[in-house]
Amino acid sequence: MSDHQKVWPTGLTEAESEEVHRQLIQGTQIFGMIAALAHLLAYIYSPWLK
Amino acid sequence: MIYGKMWCVVKPSVGIPLFLSAVAIGSFSVHLAIVSNTTWVKGFLNGKAPAAVTAPAEAPSGKK
Numbered sequence: 001m002s003d004h005q006k007v008w009p010t011g012l013t014e015a016e017s018e019e020v021h022r023q024l025i026q027g028t029q030i031f032g033m034i035a036a037l038a039h040l041l042a043y044i045y046s047p048w049l050k
Numbered sequence: 051m052i053y054g055k056m057w058c059v060v061k062p063s064v065g066i067p068l069f070l071s072a073v074a075i076g077s078f079s080v081h082l083a084i085v086s087n088t089t090w091v092k093g094f095l096n097g098k099a100p101a102a103v104t105a106p107a108e109a110p111s112g113k114k
Binding site: 009011014 | 051053054056059061062069
């Protein structure tokens with residue numbers, strides 16, 4: 001049933017869809033790490049939660 | 051990868067801007083709420099030192 005060559009309504013194959021998703025997840029992880037670092041710095045150097 | 055095939059049915063040109071907008075709007079709203087509802091952000095940005103944490107003054111002990 002799973003045809004890897006099938007082009008779905010969005011114009012992508014399953015492999016291409018997985019690739020888009022991998023990049024989006026990676027971007028989210030990098031954004032999250034930068035945000036966590038920014039929050040750590042804000043916690044240390046600002047009166048936040050003090 | 052879990053949900054990896056969602057882009058077979060959601061156009062990336064719609065789904066990705068929607069996702070990024072949700073993150074941006076959510077993040078902006080939280081920060082705006084903090085700036086609007088606290089006083090220390092304004093003070094901090096104007097160079098006010100953080101308030102020192104002090105122990106509450108001990109109540110004067112009266113004679114029993």
